[in-house]
Amino acid sequence: MKRHGLYGGTALLTAAVLMFGGPDARAQTGPLGEAYGGYGAGDYPVPGTPAERIPIPTGNPGEHGFFTFFEFMQLTTTWTLGDQTVAYRGLVDATGAVTGVPGTYIGSGVPALSTDQFPRRSWMPGFNVGFGYKLDDGTSVHFSYIHLMDRNYHTGATAAAPFFRSRADLADTYLVSGVYNFPPQFGGPNITTPIENTLGGNVFYGIWNGAEVMDIQYNQRFQQGEIGARVPMFQTEYSRVYALAGGRFDWFWERFEWRTQKLDINGNTGPIFTADYKNTLSQRMYGPYVGCGHEIYVGNRFSLASDLTAAGLLNIVKERAKYKLESNDIQNKLSRDEYTVVPSLTANINLMWYPIEGVQLRLGYNAWTFFNTKNMINPIGFNYGSIDPVYDTQVFRIVHGFNAGVGLFF
Numbered sequence: 343m344k345r346h347g348l349y350g351g352t353a354l355l356t357a358a359v360l361m362f363g364g365p366d367a368r369a370q371t372g373p374l375g376e377a378y379g380g381y382g383a384g385d386y387p388v389p390g391t392p393a394e395r396i397p398i399p400t401g402n403p404g405e406h407g408f409f410t411f412f413e414f415m416q417l418t419t420t421w422t423l424g425d426q427t428v429a430y431r432g433l434v435d436a437t438g439a440v441t442g443v444p445g446t447y448i449g450s451g452v453p454a455l456s457t458d459q460f461p462r463r464s465w466m467p468g469f470n471v472g473f474g475y476k477l478d479d480g481t482s483v484h485f486s487y488i489h490l491m492d493r494n495y496h497t498g499a500t501a502a503a504p505f506f507r508s509r510a511d512l513a514d515t516y517l518v519s520g521v522y523n524f525p526p527q528f529g530g531p532n533i534t535t536p537i538e539n540t541l542g543g544n545v546f547y548g549i550w551n552g553a554e555v556m557d558i559q560y561n562q563r564f565q566q567g568e569i570g571a572r573v574p575m576f577q578t579e580y581s582r583v584y585a586l587a588g589g590r591f592d593w594f595w596e597r598f599e600w601r602t603q604k605l606d607i608n609g610n611t612g613p614i615f616t617a618d619y620k621n622t623l624s625q626r627m628y629g630p631y632v633g634c635g636h637e638i639y640v641g642n643r644f645s646l647a648s649d650l651t652a653a654g655l656l657n658i659v660k661e662r663a664k665y666k667l668e669s670n671d672i673q674n675k676l677s678r679d680e681y682t683v684v685p686s687l688t689a690n691i692n693l694m695w696y697p698i699e700g701v702q703l704r705l706g707y708n709a710w711t712f713f714n715t716k717n718m719i720n721p722i723g724f725n726y727g728s729i730d731p732v733y734d735t736q737v738f739r740i741v742h743g744f745n746a747g748v749g750l751f752f
Contacts, residue, residue: 409482410473413704413747417490419564420739421462424719424732428455428600429556431503431514433535436547440537449513455499455556457598457721466490466564470745480574488566498557519550519602521617523727524665527672530615531606539607549617555603563595564741566710572635581638590653592627592686592712594739598721601668613669621663621721621731627684627712629655643696653686659716663729676729685713692745702749709742 432449435441440448468491474484501515508514516535521528532543534552546552570588577583600619605611633651640646659680666673692706717739720732 406476406478407752408473408475409484409749409751411471411702411747411749413470413745415468415470415488415490415708415743415745416465417468417564417708417741417743418463418465419562419741420736422562422596422715422717422736422739423457423460423560423598423721424717424734425458426456426720426722427453428457428558428722429499429517429519429550429553430454431508431517433513433516433518433546433552435545436551437542437545439541439545447518448511449509449516449518452514454503454517455497455558457558457560459497460495460558460560464493464495465743466493466562468564470747472568476751481571483571484569486566486568488564490564493562495560496557498555500556501554516546516552517554517556517602518552519556520724521548521550521665521726523725524548525672525726527614527667528617528665528726530604531611533607534604535607549604549615550602553602553604554611555601557599557601559597559599561595561597561599563593565591565593565595567591570631575634581636584635584637586631586633586635586649586651588631590627590629590631590655590686592655592710594625594627594715595622596624596718597622598718600722614667614671616668617665618668619663619665619722621718621723622660623716623718623733624660624662625657625715626660627655627657627686629653629686631686631688633688645694645696646691647694648691649689651688653688655684655686655712657682657684657715661716661731661733663723663731665726665729674726674729676723676731680716682714682716684715687711700751702751703747704749705744705746707742707744709740712739712741713737715739 430449431452431454432447435446435448436444438444438446440446468489470486470488472484472486474482476482499517501517503514528549529544529547530549530551533539534546538545568588568590570586573585573587575583575585598621602617603611604615606615631651631653633649635647635649637645637647659682661678661680662676664673664675688708688710690706690708692704694702694704696702715736716733717736718731719734723730
């Protein structure tokens with residue numbers, strides 16, 4: 343998307359020269375020459391030319407040739423994870439040895455850990471790199487790639503309740519979660535609490551029942567690749583309109599992780615008493631895009647460009663959820679694929695400056711919008727035997743932010 347602004351910008355202010363042709367036209371002293379500080383035919387100087395030409399291997403952006411660019415990006419995206427309670431304070435009398443009724447809850451039942459404890463907005467740094475080739479008629483083709491660094495959110499709960507408030511039996515110093523249908527390997531330590539020394543082991547059966555430590559983490563990632571072309575449609579001495587078309591790849595990758603540790607009565611734990619849960623949602627989208635752009639010369643070798651494109655993308659959705667012991671002795675997983683259609687609109691605006699011939703500096707704002715993507719409403723499926731996290735349709739999702747970079751024309 344914004345790539346078009348870059349190489350479109352490096353060709354803008356000499357485009358009229360290419361259209362009208364001839365030595366006289368190439369040597370005219372209009373705003374085109376001012377914008378680039380370049381030379382026309384026979385090195386005829388035009389207004390705005392720098393006093394000295396810097397010896398770097400860049401060329402006249404009005405001619406055919408290769409170009410490349412690199413820019414730093416700082417973007418943010420829509421929060422897509424639903425609110426789900428992960429654990430409560432207390433434990434469950436699994437055998438009925440304490441209360442006389444198996445399955446009786448002991449404790450306050452106050453939520454101890456939930457996904458709404460994650461911070462909800464953060465910026466993700468990244469980069470955009472690309473290269474291409476410009477033809478004599480002003481048409482250019484390009485390839486570009488955007489990669490954002492992973493954004494990680496983390497929170498957790500332990501046996502230390504807020505202000506150490508608990509019942510007299512200290513039930514609220516434990517954590518419990520409603521995982522069920524798990525095999526004996528997830529039973530946890532035989533003796534966890536002092537009362538089990540008297541009543542017998544496994545009164546509080548299961549790693550998720552009477553646990554001391556739980557941690558959750560959420561990771562987000564975004565990447566984009568594009569192959570496209572920009573074709574001049576209409577231009578004047580001060581502005582130009584161009585068409586955009588090509589193919590695009592967008593990838594949203596999200597992972598939710600939940601780790602639970604249960605200690606024995608002596609405070610010991612290990613991989614066989616640690617349960618891991620992961621839910622990964624991967625959405626790879628492929629499809630064509632079309633659009634248009636407009637660029638204007640604003641003076642002093644500055645120009646302003648805006649692009650707007652629309653795309654229809656095939657979304658290949660991969661849903662993967664898994665429980666496992668940290669010792670890797672046993673695991674169970676969900677694996678499901680779906681296919682949806684995702685409409686997308688993208689827009690950007692960039693201010694560009696041409697300090698010397700063949701060099702462009704750019705500062706801009708970008709926005710990618712997506713309709714009909716998937717998200718995790720309830721990332722945890724508590725039924726181990728048939729893992730059932732809840733996915734839903736995210737009607738609207740946006741990735742947007744700022745960019746600053748440099749482009750070179752050879």
